[in-house]
Amino acid sequence: MPVRALVFDVFGTLVDWRTGIAQAFASSGLDGDPSELADDWRKRYVPILAEVNEQKRPWGNFDELHFVTLDDLLRDRGLEASDDTRRGLVAAWHALDPWPDVRDGLEQLRGSHVLATLSNGHVAMLVDLARHGDLRFDCVLSAELVRAYKPDPAVYLMGATLLTLDPAEVMLVAAHPWDLKGARSAGMRSALVRRPLEYGPGSPERDDPDADHVVDDLPELAARLRV
Amino acid sequence: MPVRALVFDVFGTLVDWRTGIAQAFASSGLDGDPSELADDWRKRYVPILAEVNEQKRPWGNFDELHFVTLDDLLRDRGLEASDDTRRGLVAAWHALDPWPDVRDGLEQLRGSHVLATLSNGHVAMLVDLARHGDLRFDCVLSAELVRAYKPDPAVYLMGATLLTLDPAEVMLVAAHPWDLKGARSAGMRSALVRRPLEYGPGSPERDDPDADHVVDDLPELAARLRV
Numbered sequence: 001m002p003v004r005a006l007v008f009d010v011f012g013t014l015v016d017w018r019t020g021i022a023q024a025f026a027s028s029g030l031d032g033d034p035s036e037l038a039d040d041w042r043k044r045y046v047p048i049l050a051e052v053n054e055q056k057r058p059w060g061n062f063d064e065l066h067f068v069t070l071d072d073l074l075r076d077r078g079l080e081a082s083d084d085t086r087r088g089l090v091a092a093w094h095a096l097d098p099w100p101d102v103r104d105g106l107e108q109l110r111g112s113h114v115l116a117t118l119s120n121g122h123v124a125m126l127v128d129l130a131r132h133g134d135l136r137f138d139c140v141l142s143a144e145l146v147r148a149y150k151p152d153p154a155v156y157l158m159g160a161t162l163l164t165l166d167p168a169e170v171m172l173v174a175a176h177p178w179d180l181k182g183a184r185s186a187g188m189r190s191a192l193v194r195r196p197l198e199y200g201p202g203s204p205e206r207d208d209p210d211a212d213h214v215v216d217d218l219p220e221l222a223a224r225l226r227v
Numbered sequence: 228m229p230v231r232a233l234v235f236d237v238f239g240t241l242v243d244w245r246t247g248i249a250q251a252f253a254s255s256g257l258d259g260d261p262s263e264l265a266d267d268w269r270k271r272y273v274p275i276l277a278e279v280n281e282q283k284r285p286w287g288n289f290d291e292l293h294f295v296t297l298d299d300l301l302r303d304r305g306l307e308a309s310d311d312t313r314r315g316l317v318a319a320w321h322a323l324d325p326w327p328d329v330r331d332g333l334e335q336l337r338g339s340h341v342l343a344t345l346s347n348g349h350v351a352m353l354v355d356l357a358r359h360g361d362l363r364f365d366c367v368l369s370a371e372l373v374r375a376y377k378p379d380p381a382v383y384l385m386g387a388t389l390l391t392l393d394p395a396e397v398m399l400v401a402a403h404p405w406d407l408k409g410a411r412s413a414g415m416r417s418a419l420v421r422r423p424l425e426y427g428p429g430s431p432e433r434d435d436p437d438a439d440h441v442v443d444d445l446p447e448l449a450a451r452l453r454v
Contacts, residue, residue, distance in 0.1 A: 061391075114354060124391040127341055127365045138354045140366040144389070162371070164288075164351040 001168045003189055003225065006109055007118035007141065007159050009150075009174035012198045015096040015129055017042065024092035028085050032077065035200055040077075044069035049120060049149040059147045061122035066090045093121075094128035098135060099195065105218020106135055112225065116141045118159045118172060120149045151182025160188070173221065177208045184210060191221055228395045230416055230452070233336055234345035234368065234386050236377075236401035239425045242323040242356055244269065251319035255312050259304065262427055267304075271296035276347060276376040286374045288349035293317045320348075321355035325362060326422065332445020333362055339452065343368045345386045345399060347376045378409025387415070400448065404435045411437060418448055 011017050021038035030037065048065050051057040060068070067090055074081055081089075109115060115137050117126050122144040130137060141162060146154045160167040167187030174180050175198060180190035191213040196203055208214060215221045238244050248265035257264065275292050278284040287295070294317055301308055308316075336342060342364050344353050349371040357364060368389060373381045387394040394414030401407050402425060407417035418440040423430055435441060442448045 063391075114358070116354075122391070123366060123389040127343075127390070131341070131365060136363060138358060138367070139350060145372060162350040163354070164349070 001166060003113065003171045004165055004169040005114040005116060005163050006171050006173055006191075007116045007188075008137075009172065009176065009179050010117055010119040010121055010126060010129060011093075011096075012195055013173065013175040013193055014102050014135065015098050015133065016197070017093070017096050018198065018200060020096035021089075021092055024089050028081065028089060030074075030079055030081060030085070032079070037073070039199060041066075041069060041073055044072060053149050053152050061144060062093065062120065062125055063090055063122070066093060094125050095132045096129060098133040099217070101217035101219055103133060103135055105222060106137070108219060108222040109225070110136065110138070112222075114138050114163060116159065116163065118150075118155065119143065120155075150179055151185075153182065153186045156183050156186035156188055160186075171212065173218075175206070177206060177211075180208055180211055191215065193217065193221065228393060230340065230398045231392055231396040232341040232343060232390050233398050233400055233418075234343045234415075235364075236399065236403065236406050237344055237346040237348055237353060237356060238320075238323075239422055240400065240402040240420055241329050241362065242325050242360065243424070244320070244323050245425065245427060247323035248316075248319055251316050255308065255316060257301075257306055257308060257312070259306070264300070266426060268293075268296060268300055271299060280376050280379050288371060289320065289347065289352055290317055290349070293320060321352050322359045323356060325360035326444070328444035328446055330360060330362055332449060333364070335446060335449040336452070337363065337365070339449075341365050341390060343386065343390065345377075345382065346370065347382075377406055378412075380409065380413045383410050383413035383415055387413075398439065400445075402433070404433060404438075407435055407438055418442065420444065420448070 008014055018038050022034040025034035025037040048069055052059060070086060070089055106115060116139045117137055118141050119126055120143045123140055123142045126140045126142055141159050143149045143155045146158045148154045160170050171189035171191055172180060172183035173191045173193060175193050175195040180192055183190050190211045192208040192211045194206055194216050213224050235241055245265050249261040252261035252264040275296055279286060297313060297316055333342060343366045344364055345368050346353055347370045350367055350369045353367045353369055368386050370376045370382045373385045375381045387397050398416035398418055399410035400418045400420060402420050402422040407419055410417050417438045419435040419438045421433055421443050440451050
């Protein structure tokens with residue numbers, strides 16, 4: 001079955017959250033190394049999504065969850081921040097720059113494939129990120145539409161259903177093997193984009209022997225799909 | 228409250244369904260005047276959507292409903308069509324040309340406002356239409372996401388909710404007063420685009436004294452919103 005649509009993870013895969021969030025911490029005046037604060041905040045992401053999927057916590061969108069994890073981080077580090085500072089930090093997740101290959105890479109891929117986000121970020125946040133980075137998608141699909149977070153199969157299946165495609169006609173493009181594994185479990189194809197700077201210099205190398213493609217950037221994926 | 232997002236009706240407002248569907252009938256070889264067949268098919272649209280909203284008929288997307296109304300039309304006219312012909316006619320709704328002002332008009336509006344579809348067409352169909360006409364939206368919102376059809380308030384409210392806006396910050400742009408009225412009932416702003424050729428030459432003139440704006444095309448709306 002040919003791949004008709006490419007659906008994209010966003011944070012880490014298309015946008016560089018660490019640089020943007022570290023800049024926001026640097027501007028905030030909060031004590032601590034800005035990159036380390038960014039990493040600390042981000043590492044609280046998978047556990048809180050799991051709480052939602054396990055119904056230990058009611059559905060909340062990324063802004064709501066970011067407020068919770070930010071407050072946890074501040075408390076754990078004995079830091080205090082004004083409401084304005086907290087709001088500014090949460091808003092910074094809406095204005096992250098894309099990796100340098102992304103804008104042109106999407107344009108190359110859009111000629112031959114339907115392109116959609118398939119992110120745990122909520123629709124409004126994805127709209128903000130796409131506008132900020134001038135990224136063009138054919139549609140914005142989000143975990144919000146099923147109120148469950150990846151890797152819950154409902155998210156991947158929603159993507160295929162709304163595009164009226166068989167999951168095997170849809171390829172998830174992501175930088176995280178756990179996400180690609182979730183997509184494959186739902187019957188989708190998968191492509192890993194290595195993002196060696198996601199966690200800064202010295203990020204752990206990633207591979208995924210089960211992925212259809214492992215590439216360094218989106219133009220490389222476009223070349224592979226043209227073969 | 229300033230208008231932050233413009234949401235667009237699609238059939239009749241952005242794309243010229245009548246010309247495209249008449250061409251599809253002309254190519255089909257079915258007996259009858261192609262434009263009259265197109266009008267006949269289209270007029271079966273509001274009643275079948277009402278059946279879904281009144282729960283007299285289970286949810287069906289536009290392809291499914293178009294098959295039903297096409298078969299009704301063929302039976303009423305004593306016409307027979309092969310499955311291929313029927314599929315071709317239903318598919319024609321995915322490849323309708325935009326009105327001449329739409330592509331550039333959207334580009335003018337997108338600088339200052341978030342742009343989304345808010346159509347009764349399903350997501351995959353809207354993606355096809357946007358790709359066909361090279362129309363750029365920030366996201367594709369569809370009645371499909373709430374499984375109810377405009378003018379059910381749930382559709383309009385979903386649009387505002389997913390954009391994380393107050394309904395008063397969202398303006399529906401549509402060619403049909405019944406749709407604008409539905410948007411206003413949900414608390415949205417409204418703009419009528421006159422489309423004097425929607426039903427061909429001699430279409431009834433439309434006005435909406437309750438709309439915030441009544442314009443001839445999207446560039447005129449862009450000019451109004453810049454004032």
